Amino acid sequence: MPGDRGLTPAELQLDERGRLRHLLTTEGLPRELLVEILDTAAQFAPVAGAPVKKVPLLRGRTVLNLFFEASTRTRTTFELAAKRLSADVLNIDAQTSSTSKGETLFDMQRTLEAMQVDMFVVRHGSSGAAHFIAGHAAPGVAVLNAGDGRHAHPTQALLDMYTLRAHRPDFRQLRVAIVGDILHSRVARSDIHALRTLGAGEIRVIAPSTLMPSGIETLGVTPYTDMDAGLAGVDVVMLLRLQRERMRGSLLASPGEFHRAFGLTEKRLAALGPDALVMHPGPINRGVELAGELAYSPQSLILQQVEHGIAIRMAVMAMIIGRTEGA
Numbered sequence: 001m002p003g004d005r006g007l008t009p010a011e012l013q014l015d016e017r018g019r020l021r022h023l024l025t026t027e028g029l030p031r032e033l034l035v036e037i038l039d040t041a042a043q044f045a046p047v048a049g050a051p052v053k054k055v056p057l058l059r060g061r062t063v064l065n066l067f068f069e070a071s072t073r074t075r076t077t078f079e080l081a082a083k084r085l086s087a088d089v090l091n092i093d094a095q096t097s098s099t100s101k102g103e104t105l106f107d108m109q110r111t112l113e114a115m116q117v118d119m120f121v122v123r124h125g126s127s128g129a130a131h132f133i134a135g136h137a138a139p140g141v142a143v144l145n146a147g148d149g150r151h152a153h154p155t156q157a158l159l160d161m162y163t164l165r166a167h168r169p170d171f172r173q174l175r176v177a178i179v180g181d182i183l184h185s186r187v188a189r190s191d192i193h194a195l196r197t198l199g200a201g202e203i204r205v206i207a208p209s210t211l212m213p214s215g216i217e218t219l220g221v222t223p224y225t226d227m228d229a230g231l232a233g234v235d236v237v238m239l240l241r242l243q244r245e246r247m248r249g250s251l252l253a254s255p256g257e258f259h260r261a262f263g264l265t266e267k268r269l270a271a272l273g274p275d276a277l278v279m280h281p282g283p284i285n286r287g288v289e290l291a292g293e294l295a296y297s298p299q300s301l302i303l304q305q306v307e308h309g310i311a312i313r314m315a316v317m318a319m320i321i322g323r324t325e326g327a
């Protein structure tokens, strides 16, 4: 097929001047760019509180949300972000698109590009789908990865970093535990890359052995299969959903048993102290990865994460298709 230049996602997402052309992964994303995204998001955050929640930056541009997997937070916050930047927004639900009649992803992309779309926001169940689309994109068409299989969810990691930075600006002092279904989690991978780039003091991953990827240490994290040992002394607990839709075979005894062994309970959070922070990308499963009472407790940043998703997505879109020529 024409267009695939054989570049890795980290290489393909930057242009020849080192600026963002697509956003496919936080792996290999240079620190200066990552910090620039967070700082740009901080500039856009006040738009949410303005009487008219709109700025004209992307007027006349077209953003297409192409979602092949279910989503509440990511799809709606991408749509809101694009609309607050004054872009025209189209939403395609893959279930009712012509891919359900046998059209390939490649042909669908060509068809949509013929409508002069400027940006695709893609969520897909297959790792590498956004990379594939970016590799075949027409000149000037950008691709944002909104989550591909187990591989990456870069805007989730960026909004997580933005949220963390608002509460704990010195990442060198941070001890973070990422807990749950590490094996199937694109969020865990993207968060680990971003945390390392920002110099987090210590990153732990906690999971049952059946949900712990072998060789995870190579990402610069310390694995634990005992929840209480892994949590001891951490400042931030990032919880993950059990991704039953990606599990093959019986990797877990039951959700109740998982909660007893790996759930964040009030007792476990109390042991960490009142300053410990709780994060979760959502959707949450109450009584499985966390006790329901903790979801919106004072120590929980879960709804702030959702809110910050809009500013982060505005920032990424603005940095890619909001630049004026030569800037």
Ligand code: CP
Pocket (backbone or CB within 6 Å): 070, 071, 072, 073, 074, 075, 147, 156, 281, 282, 283
């Ligand atoms: N965090 C996240 O990706 O949520 P959605 O699946 O609802 O988009």
